[in-house]
Amino acid sequence: MTAQLPESQITSRSDLYEQDFYLWIQTTAELLKQKNFTQLDLENLIEEIETMGRSERRALESNLEVLLMHLLKYQIQTQRRSPSCQYTILEHRRRIEKALKESPSLKPHFDRIFEESYQAARGLAVIETGLPIATFPEQSPFTPQQILDPDFLPES
Template identity: 85%
Template sequence: MTAQVPQSQTTSGSDLYEQDFYLWIQTTAELLKQKNFTQLDLDNLIEEIETMGRSEKRALESNLEVLLMHLLKYQIQTQRRSKSWQYTILEHRRRVQKALQESPSLKPYFDQVFDESYQTARRLAVIETGLDIAIFPEKSPFTPEQALDPDFLPE
């Protein structure tokens, strides 16, 4: 017995996409399971798949920025080091590592945005600490490998 497509027969795929996104997802999944490719809302499906890829990249970059900011704060503000900072370093390092394990093809992107992410992390550290930007090195004092190393904490 074949499962029914949840979509109303009177609603086109693109209309459903605009009216009820979750129902559109369920309908699209069911159409794919049934190999009913002719009724797929291809334009929106393609857009959603591309968006998913961009989303993965943004999440990786965001976690890298937070990781680098906390590594910087840990290195510069030795008197303020806390378990909370260590936790944040561990958590965001884990998120980056998990993203790279689940999608190894993101590794070149990680390498590509590392320096840019460091610059963002540097500016974020200035805001969080109130310290002058000149205190934070212009180039990352951490290598990409150190940033991902679960045993690395700056001296």
């Protein structure tokens, strides 16, 4: 059973989008199932679909930055290697692999943002370690293939 706002409170599908987003989603899904396309709030539906694509790209970038940062820390701070660090590497690698498996069309985006993400990871590594930026190579010492390789861990 779908909860509904009183009709007097809703003047259009667009208003529903603003007043009760979850109900808007349920209503939109039901209209799509019924193939009732004329009743759809197309403007907001298009915006939400585009936002979903941006969210997927941002999640990929975020996971890539965290993975690269931890690989840098693992490589530079050999005395501080821990199961927790290895877990973080494994977890973010797994998230990236899952995203690329579920959406192979993200791979070109991954390739495009690799170097930019590495630069962000360098900055994060400085904050996390307190070491000077010069400690970390200007260019990524890891290839995209290495960071996706489940058996890869950097040498000292």
